Amino acid sequence: MIYGRSLFHIVASLIILHLSGATKKGTEKQTTSETQKSVQCGTWTKHAEGGIFTSPNYPSKYPPDRECIYIIEAAPRQCIELYFDEKYSIEPSWECKFDHIEVRDGPFGFSPIIGRFCGQQNPPVIKSSGRFLWIKFFADGELESMGFSARYNFTPDPDFKDLGVLKPLPAPFLYVCLAFCYLACEFEMGGPEGIVESIQIMKEGKASASEAVDCKWYIRAPPRSKIYLRFLDYEMQNSNECKRNFVAVYDGSSSVEDLRAKFCSTVANDVMLRTGLGVIRLWADEGSRNSRFQMLFTSFQERRLALS
Numbered sequence: 001m002i003y004g005r006s007l008f009h010i011v012a013s014l015i016i017l018h019l020s021g022a023t024k025k026g027t028e029k030q031t032t033s034e035t036q037k038s039v040q041c042g043t044w045t046k047h048a049e050g051g052i053f054t055s056p057n058y059p060s061k062y063p064p065d066r067e068c069i070y071i072i073e074a075a076p077r078q079c080i081e082l083y084f085d086e087k088y089s090i091e092p093s094w095e096c097k098f099d100h101i102e103v104r105d106g107p108f109g110f111s112p113i114i115g116r117f118c119g120q121q122n123p124p125v126i127k128s129s130g131r132f133l134w135i136k137f138f139a140d141g142e143l144e145s146m147g148f149s150a151r152y153n154f155t156p157d158p159d160f161k162d163l164g165v166l167k168p169l170p171a172p173f174l175y176v177c178l179a180f181c182y183l184a185c186e187f188e189m190g191g192p193e194g195i196v197e198s199i200q201i202m203k204e205g206k207a208s209a210s211e212a213v214d215c216k217w218y219i220r221a222p223p224r225s226k227i228y229l230r231f232l233d234y235e236m237q238n239s240n241e242c243k244r245n246f247v248a249v250y251d252g253s254s255s256v257e258d259l260r261a262k263f264c265s266t267v268a269n270d271v272m273l274r275t276g277l278g279v280i281r282l283w284a285d286e287g288s289r290n291s292r293f294q295m296l297f298t299s300f301q302e303r304r305l306a307l308s
Contacts, residue, residue, distance in 0.1 A: 049153060049154075050151065050152050050153035050154060051151070051152060052149065052150065052151050052152075053070055053149075053150055053152075054147065054148065054149045054150070055068070055137050055139075055147030055148050055149075056068070056147070057147070058146065058147045058148065058149055059087055059146055059147070059149070060146070061144040061145060061146060061147070062137075062139055062144050062145070062146075062147040063139070063144065064139055064140065064141045064142060064144055065139065065140070065141050066137065066138070066139040067136065067137070067138050067139075068136070068137045068138075069109075069134070069135070069136050070134075070135040070136075070137070071107055071132065071133070071134055071135075072132065072133045072135070072152050073107070073131060073132055074128075074131045074132070074154045075131070075154065076131065076285065076286060076287070077156065077157050078131060078154045078155065078156060078157055079127060079128045079129065079130065079131070079154065079155050079156070079157045079158075080127070080128040080131070080132070080133050080152055080153075080154060080155075081125060081126070081127050081128075081152065081153050081154070081155055082103070082125070082126040082127075082128075082133060082135075082150060082151075082152045083125055083126075083150065083151045083152070084117075084122040084123045084148055084149070084150050085122065085148065085149040085150070085151070086122055087146065087149065088120070088121075088122035088123075088146065088147075088148050088149075089119075089120055089145040089146040089147070090117070090118040090119060090145050090146075090147065090148065091118060091139075091140075091143045091144070091145050092118055092119040092120065093118060095116070096116045096117060096118035096119075098118070098140050098143070099118055099138060099139045099140060099143070099144075099145070100116050100117060100118045100137075100138055101116070101117045101118070101123065101135065101136070101137050101138075101148065102115075102116045102117075102135070102136040102138070103115055103116075103117075103123075103126055103133060103134070103135050104133070104134040104135075105128055105129050105130070105132075105133065105134075106130065106132050106133075106134060107132035107134055107214070108134060108214075109134060109136070110254055110255050110256055111132070111134055111256075112256055113256075114126055122148070127155075129243075130157070130243055131157075133152070135150070157243075159241075159243055184216075185201065185206040185207060185213060185214065185215035185216070186215065186216050186217075186218065187200060187204075187215070187216070187217045187218065188218050188220075189217060189218065189219050189220070189297070190219065190220040190221070190222075191222070191299070192222065192298070192299045193296065193297060193298045193299065194219075194296075194297055195232075195294065195295070195296060195297075196217045196219065196280055196293075196294070196295045196296075196297060197233075197292075197293065197294040197295070198215075198282055198291070198292045198293050198294070199292070199294075200217075201213055201215055201282075209289055210286060210289065211286065211289075212283075212284065212285045212286050212289075213282060213283070213284050213289070214281070214282075214283050215281070215282050216254060216279055216280065216281045217279070217280040217281075218277070218278075218279055219277070219278040219279070219280070219297050220276065220277055221276035221277070221278075221299040222276070222299055223276070224276075224301055225276050225299040225300060225301050226272070226273055226274065226275065226276060226299070226300055226301070226302065227272075227273040227275075227276065227277075227278045227297055227298070227299055227300075228270070228271075228272050228273070228297070228298045228299075228300060229249060229270060229271045229272075229273070229278065229280075229295055229296070229297050230270045230295065230296045230297075230298070231268045231269075231270065231293065231294070231295050232294040232295060232296055233292065233293060233294035234247070234263070234267075234268040234292075234293045234294075235290075235291065235292055235293075236263075236264055236265070236266075236288070236291045237284070237287075237288045237289070237290040237291045238287070238288050238291075239264065239265050239266050240264060240265050240266075241264065241288075242262070242264035243285075244284070244285045244287065244288045245264060245283060245284040245285065245288035245291040246262055246263060246264035246282075246283050247262075247263045247264075247268060247280065247281070247282055247293050248261070248262045248263075248280070248281040248283075249261045249262070249271050249273075249278065249279070249280060249281075250278065250279035250280075250281065251273045251274055251275055251277075251278065252273075252274070252275040252277055253277065253279065254279045254281070258279075260273065268293070276299075278297065280295065
């Protein structure tokens, strides 16, 4: 009996140790820091015809606990083609939940997602629909691999084929920083009502008259209230060209899935939001800076009929 009880205790202890180790490993995956200084995000080169950037330490194993954001900007009326070298390896996982590369079609972390990649197979050729690509490389605290090397170049945007090609920028811009490094053009507003207008961009020095703008206004209603938006003035300099200028309305957050309405033609309709947080976004490229809008926001509470 003593032998049997001792054996039972040994087996039980081994099971507990195994579960403890598994729990610890899982916890490490969840608590890994996703922030690191940009100086440790690898190296890259800039050329008029394109450039190259890599994961940290490539082709050696990348270090743990890294999040690197790469933004590639093309000249006006150009798109981007992105190629990943075949010497590629990133920790595989279901739906690439751990180490991964994420590519978005635009300059922001909320731009439309193109794909999330990991494993041993390098991603396919990626083409942007406009001037920007946003690329994130994330590594958690364990199971490092070789990483990646990526090459980018520029091609004419087919949407502007009838307009010709503008004089290229002195050099293409490749910004590498953490998500909070962007110079934000943002405004915070709230209360029962107020005016949102594009002229605030110039009044507050967010951009010069010749710069492209991508600005957001966050409107917060009082508790238990919703928001109604009415356009008082609206004009897009290049109407029906959504790549060049638009006003977008988001309901609840600035995420793509919360996009409620997008206006780039000659008419903008009133919008009633379902939540107490509205986000207004104005995008206008360098040749669309005369685009403008003025909007009245009003907070309201829905009345519920009492049951008799």
